[in-house]
Amino acid sequence: MAASASSPSDAARTAQDRLQAHEATIGVVGLGYVGLPLAVQYARRGFETLGIDLDARRVQCLRAGDNYIDDVDDEDIQTFVADGRLQVESSFERAAEVDVFFVCVPTPMTDAKNPDLTYVESAVDSVAQHLRPGQLIVLKSTTYPGTTDEVVRPLLEASAADTHLEIGRDYFLAFSPERIDPGNETYQAGTIPVVAGAMTDAGASVTEAALRAAGTEVHLVPNPKWQRWRSCWKTSSARSTSRW
Ligand SMILES: NC(=O)c1ccc[n+]([C@@H]2O[C@H](COP(=O)([O-])OP(=O)(O)OC[C@H]3O[C@@H](n4cnc5c(N)ncnc54)[C@H](O)[C@@H]3O)[C@@H](O)[C@H]2O)c1
Numbered sequence: 646m647a648a649s650a651s652s653p654s655d656a657a658r659t660a661q662d663r664l665q666a667h668e669a670t671i672g673v674v675g676l677g678y679v680g681l682p683l684a685v686q687y688a689r690r691g692f693e694t695l696g697i698d699l700d701a702r703r704v705q706c707l708r709a710g711d712n713y714i715d716d717v718d719d720e721d722i723q724t725f726v727a728d729g730r731l732q733v734e735s736s737f738e739r740a741a742e743v744d745v746f747f748v749c750v751p752t753p754m755t756d757a758k759n760p761d762l763t764y765v766e767s768a769v770d771s772v773a774q775h776l777r778p779g780q781l782i783v784l785k786s787t788t789y790p791g792t793t794d795e796v797v798r799p800l801l802e803a804s805a806a807d808t809h810l811e812i813g814r815d816y817f818l819a820f821s822p823e824r825i826d827p828g829n830e831t832y833q834a835g836t837i838p839v840v841a842g843a844m845t846d847a848g849a850s851v852t853e854a855a856l857r858a859a860g861t862e863v864h865l866v867p868n869p870k871w872q873r874w875r876s877c878w879k880t881s882s883a884r885s886t887s888r889w
Pocket residue numbers: 674675676677678679680697698699700703749750751752764767768785786787788823824825826827
């Protein structure tokens with residue numbers, strides 16, 4: 646494990662440099678309608694991409710070069726799996742190799758009409774076990790704005806307590822809710838502008854670099870708890886600046 650960075654700018658700069666040089670490994674947790682197109686998008690941009698899904702059948706299928714998501718090109722899966730750009734695992738054993746994690750697991754509704762965060766908690770907990778300096782974790786699952794700060798952050802901090810890793814100095818956390826619209830032939834993963842809010846300023850820079858690395862238009866908001874996500878979504882494609 647690399648040594649802890651001495652300032653937020655050190656860790657953030659290193660992470661951004663790795664992204665710019667295409668040396669960063671992208672990790673996608675949950676290879677469904679959201680995660681698989683995202684993983685393919687990074688592989689297409691030349692990034693080594695590690696997909697992690699607990700569903701062993703999905704992992705087997707992808708390893709065989711087979712696709713199961715309509716919006717994903719069969720040929721892309723065959724090519725990227727064959728040349729090793731897209732690797733898939735059903736465990737988190739290789740999670741420390743990842744520089745940027747996208748958490749794309751389900752958030753079904755509970756009977757009380759709240760998002761069931763069980764999958765998010767489990768995925769983040771698994772990521773947290775392998776947390777190392779320089780990593781960025783981006784929550785993509787659909788949930789309420791406070792989830793990143795109130796649920797994800799404590800899980801990461803509990804795990805990082807022993808290693809003395811600090812959020813915003815050693816590792817970074819952001820929320821960028823997925824906006825994919827399966828079946829939409831005009832806007833697909835990579836061409837849909839995204840909105841992102843990070844926990845810290847340094848995290849915002851790394852998040853912006855990570856999302857732009859996929860060729861995606863990014864609109865940063867002040868933090869993951871920002872209350873105006875909805876109005877932001879309505880206008881995001883009409884704005885040309887990256888900061889509001
Ligand atoms: N599908 C859409 O059109 C869409 C659009 C916008 C947002 N979203 C949101 O994106 C999130 C993901 O949705 P989806 O449609 O891709 O779900 P999905 O069910 O298609 O895929 C989720 C995948 O996550 C895997 N998974 C579950 N727990 C895991 C864990 N702990 N570790 C690793 N993998 C795990 C599952 O095996 C599954 O393959 C949800 O919050 C959803 O609301 C979906």
